[in-house]
Amino acid sequence: MKKILLLAVALSSLLVAKSEMETCVKCHPTIVEEFKGSMHKNSSFYDDEIHKAVWDKHPLKAKGDYNCAECHAPNAKAEEDVKEGITCTTCHTIKDVEEHKSKNKNVYAKDTKTLYSAEAGRESEKVAYKQESSWFGMNKTTVGSPYHDIDYSNEKFYTAQVCMGCHSHRENSHEFMLCETGKEGAKDKQENCITCHMPKVEGSATTIRHSQKHAFHGFAGARKHPEMLTQYVDLNFKKAGNGFEVSVENKAPHNFMLHPLRVAELRVKYH
Numbered sequence: 095m096k097k098i099l100l101l102a103v104a105l106s107s108l109l110v111a112k113s114e115m116e117t118c119v120k121c122h123p124t125i126v127e128e129f130k131g132s133m134h135k136n137s138s139f140y141d142d143e144i145h146k147a148v149w150d151k152h153p154l155k156a157k158g159d160y161n162c163a164e165c166h167a168p169n170a171k172a173e174e175d176v177k178e179g180i181t182c183t184t185c186h187t188i189k190d191v192e193e194h195k196s197k198n199k200n201v202y203a204k205d206t207k208t209l210y211s212a213e214a215g216r217e218s219e220k221v222a223y224k225q226e227s228s229w230f231g232m233n234k235t236t237v238g239s240p241y242h243d244i245d246y247s248n249e250k251f252y253t254a255q256v257c258m259g260c261h262s263h264r265e266n267s268h269e270f271m272l273c274e275t276g277k278e279g280a281k282d283k284q285e286n287c288i289t290c291h292m293p294k295v296e297g298s299a300t301t302i303r304h305s306q307k308h309a310f311h312g313f314a315g316a317r318k319h320p321e322m323l324t325q326y327v328d329l330n331f332k333k334a335g336n337g338f339e340v341s342v343e344n345k346a347p348h349n350f351m352l353h354p355l356r357v358a359e360l361r362v363k364y365h
């Protein structure tokens with residue numbers, strides 16, 4: 095009886111595949127918590143009502159061809175994976191970005207146990223997990239992560255080119271440019287998509303190796319955490335002639351409001 099029960103448990107755990115984040119959360123709880131609220135996690139028609147509204151009217155829907163998945167749920171192999179949206183390994187396995195006319199394309203590494211990342215001062219390191227003991231085995235220290243290897247040498251994680259597979263541009267079949275993010279923001283190592291949208295905030299990146307700060311994974315944007323971007327937008331009000339003038343200075347290297355579906359509202363109160 096006990097044996098049968100055990101077998102049943104083993105089988106059911108095979109059937110219910112664990113979501114990737116349930117693994118990462120053990121050692122990266124702060125980052126996973128931030129990510130859960132981001133538009134990257136909530137990018138499919140299951141969680142983003144704006145995306146759903148557009149998809150519902152899209153001609154491809156009738157054909158059941160959800161080709162938006164390439165950017166909105168890139169790891170989805172089956173219908174039920176679409177809900178996962180963009181996942182941790184989506185970005186951390188982007189090896190290269192191919193430039194194309196209608197839209198760019200991410201090239202993913204086949205080895206999903208080696209994750210790319212960036213850290214100042216470690217630009218050429220590839221870190222595999224090891225335990226080192228000193229004091230004749232009395233003191234054990236670990237290097238790297240027991241769950242995955244890390245490759246810090248991918249230049250694209252320093253210049254933010256890693257963002258450009260999905261964000262660069264998109265043309266429709268009539269060669270009309272639907273949306274475009276200026277390339278200037280993905281060249282410089284000092285200021286780029288990552289430094290503005292993933293600023294360093296308080297809290298350790300891992301529970302195993304303590305750090306003061308970590309790169310914000312809630313992805314500050316138009317919909318989530320816009321307050322984190324106010325330092326890059328100046329709003330000025332000036333009396334002019336018999337009226338007034340409101341000026342908005344955009345300090346981002348890309349256009350203000352990148353998406354064609356975005357609407358901004360300027361509320362003015364007067365007494």
Ligand code: HEC
Binds near residue numbers: 242
């Ligand atoms: C058992 C613990 C553990 C698990 C599980 C784990 N990691 Fe890690 N991870 C670590 C540790 C420890 C480091 C820091 C290694 C170092 O600094 O040498 C790390 C570092 C990283 C880095 C690079 C950080 C940097 O310094 O730039 C990334 C990216 C990363 N992990 C992503 C993930 C993702 C995605 C998952 C889930 C698929 C995951 N990790 C699961 C322990 C873990």
Ligand code: HEC
Binds near residue numbers: 142351
């Ligand atoms: C080449 C990558 C790519 C493809 C393919 C793609 N998108 Fe997007 N989409 C993006 C990016 C990047 C954004 C975020 C841009 C922004 O916020 O300015 C976005 C944002 C959106 C938004 C705005 C969402 C919001 O919450 O405000 C809608 C709606 C949308 N996409 C619909 C679609 C639909 C429908 C399809 C498929 C027919 C599709 N997209 C295919 C990259 C893509």
Ligand code: HEC
Binds near residue numbers: 164165166180185315
């Ligand atoms: C696999 C494709 C993909 C990659 C890679 C990617 N993004 Fe996105 N990003 C998207 C999509 C799709 C959306 C729109 C989601 C939605 O609104 O439904 C988005 C939305 C955003 C937003 C808007 C959030 C908001 O609240 O308005 C920001 C900011 C952003 N991404 C920054 C980045 C940065 C920085 C990088 C590089 C580190 C990056 N993205 C890499 C696909 C991607």
Ligand code: HEC
Binds near residue numbers: 118126134299308311
């Ligand atoms: C949209 C792309 C994207 C997604 C999705 C993403 N990351 Fe990252 N992550 C990055 C980039 C880019 C960096 C490097 C940040 C930097 O250089 O400041 C990074 C850095 C990290 C680091 C090191 C942070 C630090 O400051 O030391 C860890 C750990 C990490 N990611 C884990 C995760 C986990 C876990 C998930 C899923 C919950 C995840 N990432 C999802 C792009 C992404």
Ligand code: HEC
Binds near residue numbers: 287291326348
């Ligand atoms: C100097 C800081 C800065 C840099 C660098 C930067 N951005 Fe932004 N970004 C902003 C600000 C400020 C906003 C909010 C105002 C706006 O919508 O333009 C924004 C908005 C966005 C949005 C949401 C806009 C919308 O209307 O849907 C996306 C997506 C985005 N940025 C992606 C990127 C990507 C990808 C890069 C790198 C190529 C990048 N940003 C570089 C400051 C920056």
